[in-house]
Amino acid sequence: MIIRQIEVTPVAFRDPPLLNAAGVHEPWALRTVVEVITDEGLSGLGETYGDLEHLTKVRECAQVLVGLDVHATNEMYARISAVVGDVVTDMHGLTGMATQEKSVDRVFAAFEVACLDIRGKAAGVPVVDLLGGRVRDAVPYSAYLFYKWAAHPGAEPDRFGEALDPAGVVAQAALLIKEYGFTSIKLKGGVFPPEQEIEAIEALHEAFPGLPLRLDPNAAWTPETSIRVGRELEGKLEYLEDPTPDIPGMARVAAEVPMPLATNMCVVTREHLPPAIAQQAIRVLLLDHHYWGGLVRSAHVASLCATFGLELSMHSNSHLGISLAAMTHLAAATPNLTHACDTHTPWQNGQDVVAPGSLRFVDGAVPVPSGHGLGVELDRDALAVMHEQYLTCGITSRDDTTYMRRFDPAFTTRRASW
Numbered sequence: 118m119i120i121r122q123i124e125v126t127p128v129a130f131r132d133p134p135l136l137n138a139a140g141v142h143e144p145w146a147l148r149t150v151v152e153v154i155t156d157e158g159l160s161g162l163g164e165t166y167g168d169l170e171h172l173t174k175v176r177e178c179a180q181v182l183v184g185l186d187v188h189a190t191n192e193m194y195a196r197i198s199a200v201v202g203d204v205v206t207d208m209h210g211l212t213g214m215a216t217q218e219k220s221v222d223r224v225f226a227a228f229e230v231a232c233l234d235i236r237g238k239a240a241g242v243p244v245v246d247l248l249g250g251r252v253r254d255a256v257p258y259s260a261y262l263f264y265k266w267a268a269h270p271g272a273e274p275d276r277f278g279e280a281l282d283p284a285g286v287v288a289q290a291a292l293l294i295k296e297y298g299f300t301s302i303k304l305k306g307g308v309f310p311p312e313q314e315i316e317a318i319e320a321l322h323e324a325f326p327g328l329p330l331r332l333d334p335n336a337a338w339t340p341e342t343s344i345r346v347g348r349e350l351e352g353k354l355e356y357l358e359d360p361t362p363d364i365p366g367m368a369r370v371a372a373e374v375p376m377p378l379a380t381n382m383c384v385v386t387r388e389h390l391p392p393a394i395a396q397q398a399i400r401v402l403l404l405d406h407h408y409w410g411g412l413v414r415s416a417h418v419a420s421l422c423a424t425f426g427l428e429l430s431m432h433s434n435s436h437l438g439i440s441l442a443a444m445t446h447l448a449a450a451t452p453n454l455t456h457a458c459d460t461h462t463p464w465q466n467g468q469d470v471v472a473p474g475s476l477r478f479v480d481g482a483v484p485v486p487s488g489h490g491l492g493v494e495l496d497r498d499a500l501a502v503m504h505e506q507y508l509t510c511g512i513t514s515r516d517d518t519t520y521m522r523r524f525d526p527a528f529t530t531r532r533a534s535w
């Protein structure tokens with residue numbers, strides 16, 4: 118199974134004005150679709166970020182992988198490492214520190230997933246079987262709430278409406294739970310002063326008694342504020358995610374708050390694990406195969422977490438169905454996944470590059486797609502439309518901060534700001 122051709126296609130899809138510590142989502146979210154085709158005519162899909170610097174590396178790497186066997190992922194990693202070199206990508210700050218290893222892992226992941234898709238198709242099994250087999254038939258996801266504007270300035274309101282206070286957040290949760298059946302809730306914080314976000318969590322706790330809740334301010338608070346908020350929210354959160362920057366800061370908070378701390382920011386590559394474990398900075402790691410180097414490497418990290426007693430959840434960014442399928446296969450094969458995974462799927466609002474039918478939510482969980490490989494088919498018409506949108510949308514890299522400054526020139530990103 119020799120790689121004969123690789124198609125790399127950037128796409129754009131509409132994204133609502135979701136608020137976070139870096140600013141606000143732009144009207145278009147970007148992704149890159151990777152399609153690997155073998156000499157035997159099998160093809161496999163991968164999905165990754167769409168930011169130009171990253172896309173450029175993905176394109177350069179695609180050229181050096183032609184001729185490789187789809188099983189030769191060690192050689193694939195070495196070649197990608199050589200091409201990526203010392204360039205560090207991913208500087209928007211919402212997925213934690215950017216490192217050289219992470220930059221390589223981010224490029225490698227899309228190709229690795231595509232090769233696993235091919236290997237699954239060739240063997241006549243779903244990808245979950247290549248990862249050790251399923252330990253669950255469906256993967257639970259959480260309702261991922263965002264503070265948001267009713268519309269992008271100058272545009273028509275979207276169907277989700279405004280959510281800028283506790284009532285708006287509760288209404289948003291009710292909508293997502295009604296449509297998807299989610300049984301846990303995450304609120305993206307770091308947008309308003311912590312007192313307001315505490316009120317929102319209290320309102321959610323009251324409106325949805327018994328549903329596990331998480332709050333993620335993306336390191337917008339100082340350690341002191343994090344300790345105060347953590348204590349105030351005792352008994353109301355299953356975990357507090359990245360309240361404050363860096364491993365030492367998280368360790369200070371972890372020692373003083375009643376709930377576990379989770380991260381997708383201070384532990385984002387293997388070199389962060391030993392200090393985080395030694396300092397007891399986190400209890401929950403949010404895995405993300407897009408930057409942990411694909412599905413097999415992520416499974417290794419999950420196994421390390423089991424060794425060191427860390428719990429597991431899964432992180433997401435704006436994504437499409439190829440990513441949702443890959444996340445679902447990985448999570449279904451991860452025995453020690455202890456919390457529902459994050460997904461941005463509802464915000465995609467039906468836009469996708471995969472043909473409908475293979476991915477659905479049942480009671481907040483996605484059943485593992487039943488087909489071979491990832492079990493999703495590329496919708497080539499949708500891909501063409503979304504590629505055209507990429508070419509015309511005028512955005513080449515995610516920049517929530519600059520977009521926010523168009524409407525609030527004094528806005529600064531929130532890092533330990535409160």
Ligand SMILES: O=C([O-])C(=O)C[C@H](O)[C@@H](O)C(=O)[O-]
Binds near residue numbers: 211434
């Ligand atoms: O858990 C997280 O930190 C995220 O999901 C990061 C994302 O970039 C989120 O903040 C977003 O979509 O704005």
Ligand SMILES: [Mg+2]
Binds near residue numbers: 335358381
């Ligand atoms: Mg997070």
